[in-house]
Amino acid sequence: MPKEAALEGFTPQIGTEVTLEQLVERAFDYRGNVTVIRRDGSSVEGYLFNRNRDVADPFVEMFDKDGHGPLTILYGDIRTIRFTGKDTAAGNSYAAWLRAKEAAKKASVPPAADA
Amino acid sequence: MSVPFSQMWTVASYVVTQRLRGRRRYPLVLQLEPLFRCNLACAGCGKIQYPAQILRKHLAVEQCVAAVEECGAPMVAIPGGEPLMYPEIGRLVRELVARKRYVYLCTNAILLKEKLQEDVFVPSKFLSFSVHMDGVREDHDEAVCRDGVFDQAVEGIREAVRRGFRVTTNSTLFDGADPLRMRRFFDEMMALGVEGMMVSPGYSYSKAPDQEHFLRRQRAHELFSQMLSSPKRQWRFNQSPLFLQFLMGKQDFECTPWGIPTYNMFGWQRPCYLLQEGYAKTFAELMETTKWDHYGRRSGNDKCRDCMVHCGYEPSAVNHTFTSWRGLRDAAVATLTGRL
Numbered sequence: 101m102p103k104e105a106a107l108e109g110f111t112p113q114i115g116t117e118v119t120l121e122q123l124v125e126r127a128f129d130y131r132g133n134v135t136v137i138r139r140d141g142s143s144v145e146g147y148l149f150n151r152n153r154d155v156a157d158p159f160v161e162m163f164d165k166d167g168h169g170p171l172t173i174l175y176g177d178i179r180t181i182r183f184t185g186k187d188t189a190a191g192n193s194y195a196a197w198l199r200a201k202e203a204a205k206k207a208s209v210p211p212a213a214d215a
Numbered sequence: 216m217s218v219p220f221s222q223m224w225t226v227a228s229y230v231v232t233q234r235l236r237g238r239r240r241y242p243l244v245l246q247l248e249p250l251f252r253c254n255l256a257c258a259g260c261g262k263i264q265y266p267a268q269i270l271r272k273h274l275a276v277e278q279c280v281a282a283v284e285e286c287g288a289p290m291v292a293i294p295g296g297e298p299l300m301y302p303e304i305g306r307l308v309r310e311l312v313a314r315k316r317y318v319y320l321c322t323n324a325i326l327l328k329e330k331l332q333e334d335v336f337v338p339s340k341f342l343s344f345s346v347h348m349d350g351v352r353e354d355h356d357e358a359v360c361r362d363g364v365f366d367q368a369v370e371g372i373r374e375a376v377r378r379g380f381r382v383t384t385n386s387t388l389f390d391g392a393d394p395l396r397m398r399r400f401f402d403e404m405m406a407l408g409v410e411g412m413m414v415s416p417g418y419s420y421s422k423a424p425d426q427e428h429f430l431r432r433q434r435a436h437e438l439f440s441q442m443l444s445s446p447k448r449q450w451r452f453n454q455s456p457l458f459l460q461f462l463m464g465k466q467d468f469e470c471t472p473w474g475i476p477t478y479n480m481f482g483w484q485r486p487c488y489l490l491q492e493g494y495a496k497t498f499a500e501l502m503e504t505t506k507w508d509h510y511g512r513r514s515g516n517d518k519c520r521d522c523m524v525h526c527g528y529e530p531s532a533v534n535h536t537f538t539s540w541r542g543l544r545d546a547a548v549a550t551l552t553g554r555l
Contacts, residue, residue, distance in 0.1 A: 128493075131264045147266050149481045150494045154504070161481075161494075167268035170481075189264040 108132065108190065110183040123181050124151050124160055133165055133185025138177050145184060146171070217383075217411030217451035221340060222290075222317050229289045230537040240473045240502055242288040243530045244319075246488050248479035249274045249307065250296040255323055257359045259389060259417050263296060274480055276307050282478040283311060285498045292319040292345070292475075299326040305335040312341040319345040321385060325364065327371030331378055343381035343453075345413065346372055350386065351400045358389070369407065376408040383453040385413040390430050394441035401450050411453030414439075415525040416462065418489045432521050436464035443555050454525065456549035457532035457542060462523060463555060466532070466545075470511035470519060474530020476501060486510045488526040490518055 107130055112118050118126075127134045127148045135145045146164035157176070163169035165185075226243070233241040250273035253263045263270070283291055291311055298304055299322050311318050324346045336342065349358035352365040375382045384404050388397070404412055416430040416439075430438065439462035452459060460466040477484040482494035483501035487510070495501035510519055511527070519527075535542035549555055 131266075133266045133268075147269050149269075152493060163269060163272070165266075165268055167272050185266055188266060189261075 107183045108185075108187045112180060112182075114180050120175060120178060121153065124148075124175065124178075127151075127160070127181045127183070130183060130187060131189035132183065132187040135182040135184045136160070136162065136173055137179045137182065138173070139179045140177075144171060144173070147185075148181075217453050219340060219410075225289050225317065226533065227537050230534060234538055240507070242286055242474060242476050243533060244290040244292055244475045245283060245286045245288045246292050246294060246475055246477040246526070247279055247282060248295055248477060249279055249293065249298060249301045249304075251479070252300050253295060253297040253323075254300060254325055255297070255359050255361060255364065259358065259387060262294075269480075272480055273301055276303050276310060279307055279478075280310050280314075282498070283314065283316060286476060286478070288316075288476075290317040290319065292321055294321040297323055297326070299330055304330075308336060308342060312339050315341060318342050319383070321345045321347065322371075323347045323359065323364065324368035324371035327368075328374045331371075331374050331380075336380070338379040338381075340381070343383050343410070344372075344375050345383045345385045346409075348384040348386055348400070348404065349388070350392065351396050351403065354392070354396060354400075358387075372407050372409060382407075382409045383411050383413060384409055385415070387415055387417045388430065388435075388438065389417045390434060392438055392442075394438060397442045398447075402447070405449050405451065411451040413452065413454050413525070414442075414459070414462070416523050418522055418524045430521075430523075432523060435462060435523050439463045446553060446555055448553055455529055455532040455536060456546050456555060457536055458525060458529045459555050460545070460549070461528055461532060465555070466535075468528050468531035468535065469513055470522065470527035471530040471534065472507060472510045472527055473502060473505070474534075475526040489522065489524060 107126060112123060114120050114123060128151045130148070133146055134148050135143050136148070137143045144162060144164055146162045146169065148160055148162045150161040152159055157174050159172050159174050160178070161170045161172055164171060251263050251265055252270045256263065293307070295301070298320055301307065308318055308320065318341055320342065322344060324344070327344065327346070330336065346368055348365070348368060349355045355365040356362045372382055401412060416435045439459070443459055443463055457466050461468055472487040475488055476498065477488045482496055483498055484491060485493045485495060485501060485505045486507065490510070495504060508514060510516055512519055536546040537543065
């Protein structure tokens with residue numbers, strides 16, 4: 101199972117690489133769209149925002165890629181989950197902003213004249 | 216302290232009523248997030264990292280009002296995202312004010328002047344603009360990752376004060392904050408005519424881009440002690456004095472994670488505004504089925520170990536004030552003398 105930063109593009113096989121419960125937890129924590137493949141072969145692409153294992157029939161909830169929902173899918177109906185969308189929490193925008201600001205500061209200071 | 220008497224009375228009578236009814240857990244403030252869309256991407260924010268279809272969505276006003284009624288808290292904070300980008304923000308605020316809820320509209324104020332000039336809002340004792348200001352100009356612009364935002368916010372504050380609105384500021388402090396610059400910032404904000412200020416340490420959201428600059432507990436005590444000791448007479452804080460003493464290390468509280476519950480398009484967030492460990496469909500389900508003993512410092516939960524954020528600890532301070540003689544005495548002394 102790859103670390104969170106490397107989940108984008110991950111297409112796991114349940115049973116060999118990861119358990120269903122582990123996979124759902126990762127999908128729940130992932131801030132990008134995923135594709136849930138059902139056992140009947142159908143699929144839903146969208147944002148998985150909730151899961152509940154503490155009920156008789158554990159389920160996940162999603163908004164699809166057009167924003168429709170929430171859709172409820174039972175754990176028992178899931179064959180696998182693919183991390184198909186961009187991870188919107190990945191990246192390092194603060195560091196990038198600081199670098200850009202530092203570069204701008206340097207660019208605005210005229211070079212010191214030779215003595 | 217600057218919380219108006221009518222608001223203080225409403226909160227005090229609400230807390231006492233809950234206790235008399237024997238309710239062990241009750242909310243003080245509802246955090247209502249009508250949308251996640253924002254016109255900034257601040258380094259410390261873990262609230263806006265979502266796919267496009269989620270950022271395009273927002274709650275209907277009717278959903279928001281239903282959540283407010285269901286929760287029953289006397290105060291409602293509207294953060295986001297940026298609530299001034301919510302297309303029906305004027306109607307939402309009117310509905311909540313009509314229900315006599317004290318509304319704190321938490322905004323970066325980039326759009327505030329424009330919305331005020333469009334007469335989207337009417338001044339009311341129930342409405343306060345809580346403007347996000349993380350320090351003096353250079354510190355704030357660095358925290359929000361965009362130059363010029365401090366000046367825009369100041370323009371918005373001036374316009375709101377001029378029109379007779381209640382205005383407060385809210386500041387999230389990170390490691391590296393300079394106590395002397397923050398004291399200068401408090402002077403600046405009071406000179407603008409704001410009713411009061413709110414401060415809180417930041418929380419290390421797992422989804423926030425900047426993970427290096429969040430305050431650890433001991434460091435937070437040092438910073439807030441340096442910043443708030445010998446407070447100037449003109450400084451006013453729109454929050455519990457006992458919470459400020461807690462930040463300074465002079466009071467010790469346990470977290471009250473149900474004190475400020477959060478509702479957004481996903482439902483009722485478990486367990487609090489900061490941690491995102493699932494959603495309940497109803498407020499009753501949130502209160503009844505969340506494993507509250509898994510949260511707070513005593514639980515040993517790593518995610519709660521260093522947290523000192525207002526959404527967990529300000530309700531503890533308020534409850535302590537209105538449910539113990541010692542708490543009432545400490546709060547009264549701090550309020551009357553201005554000493555923390």
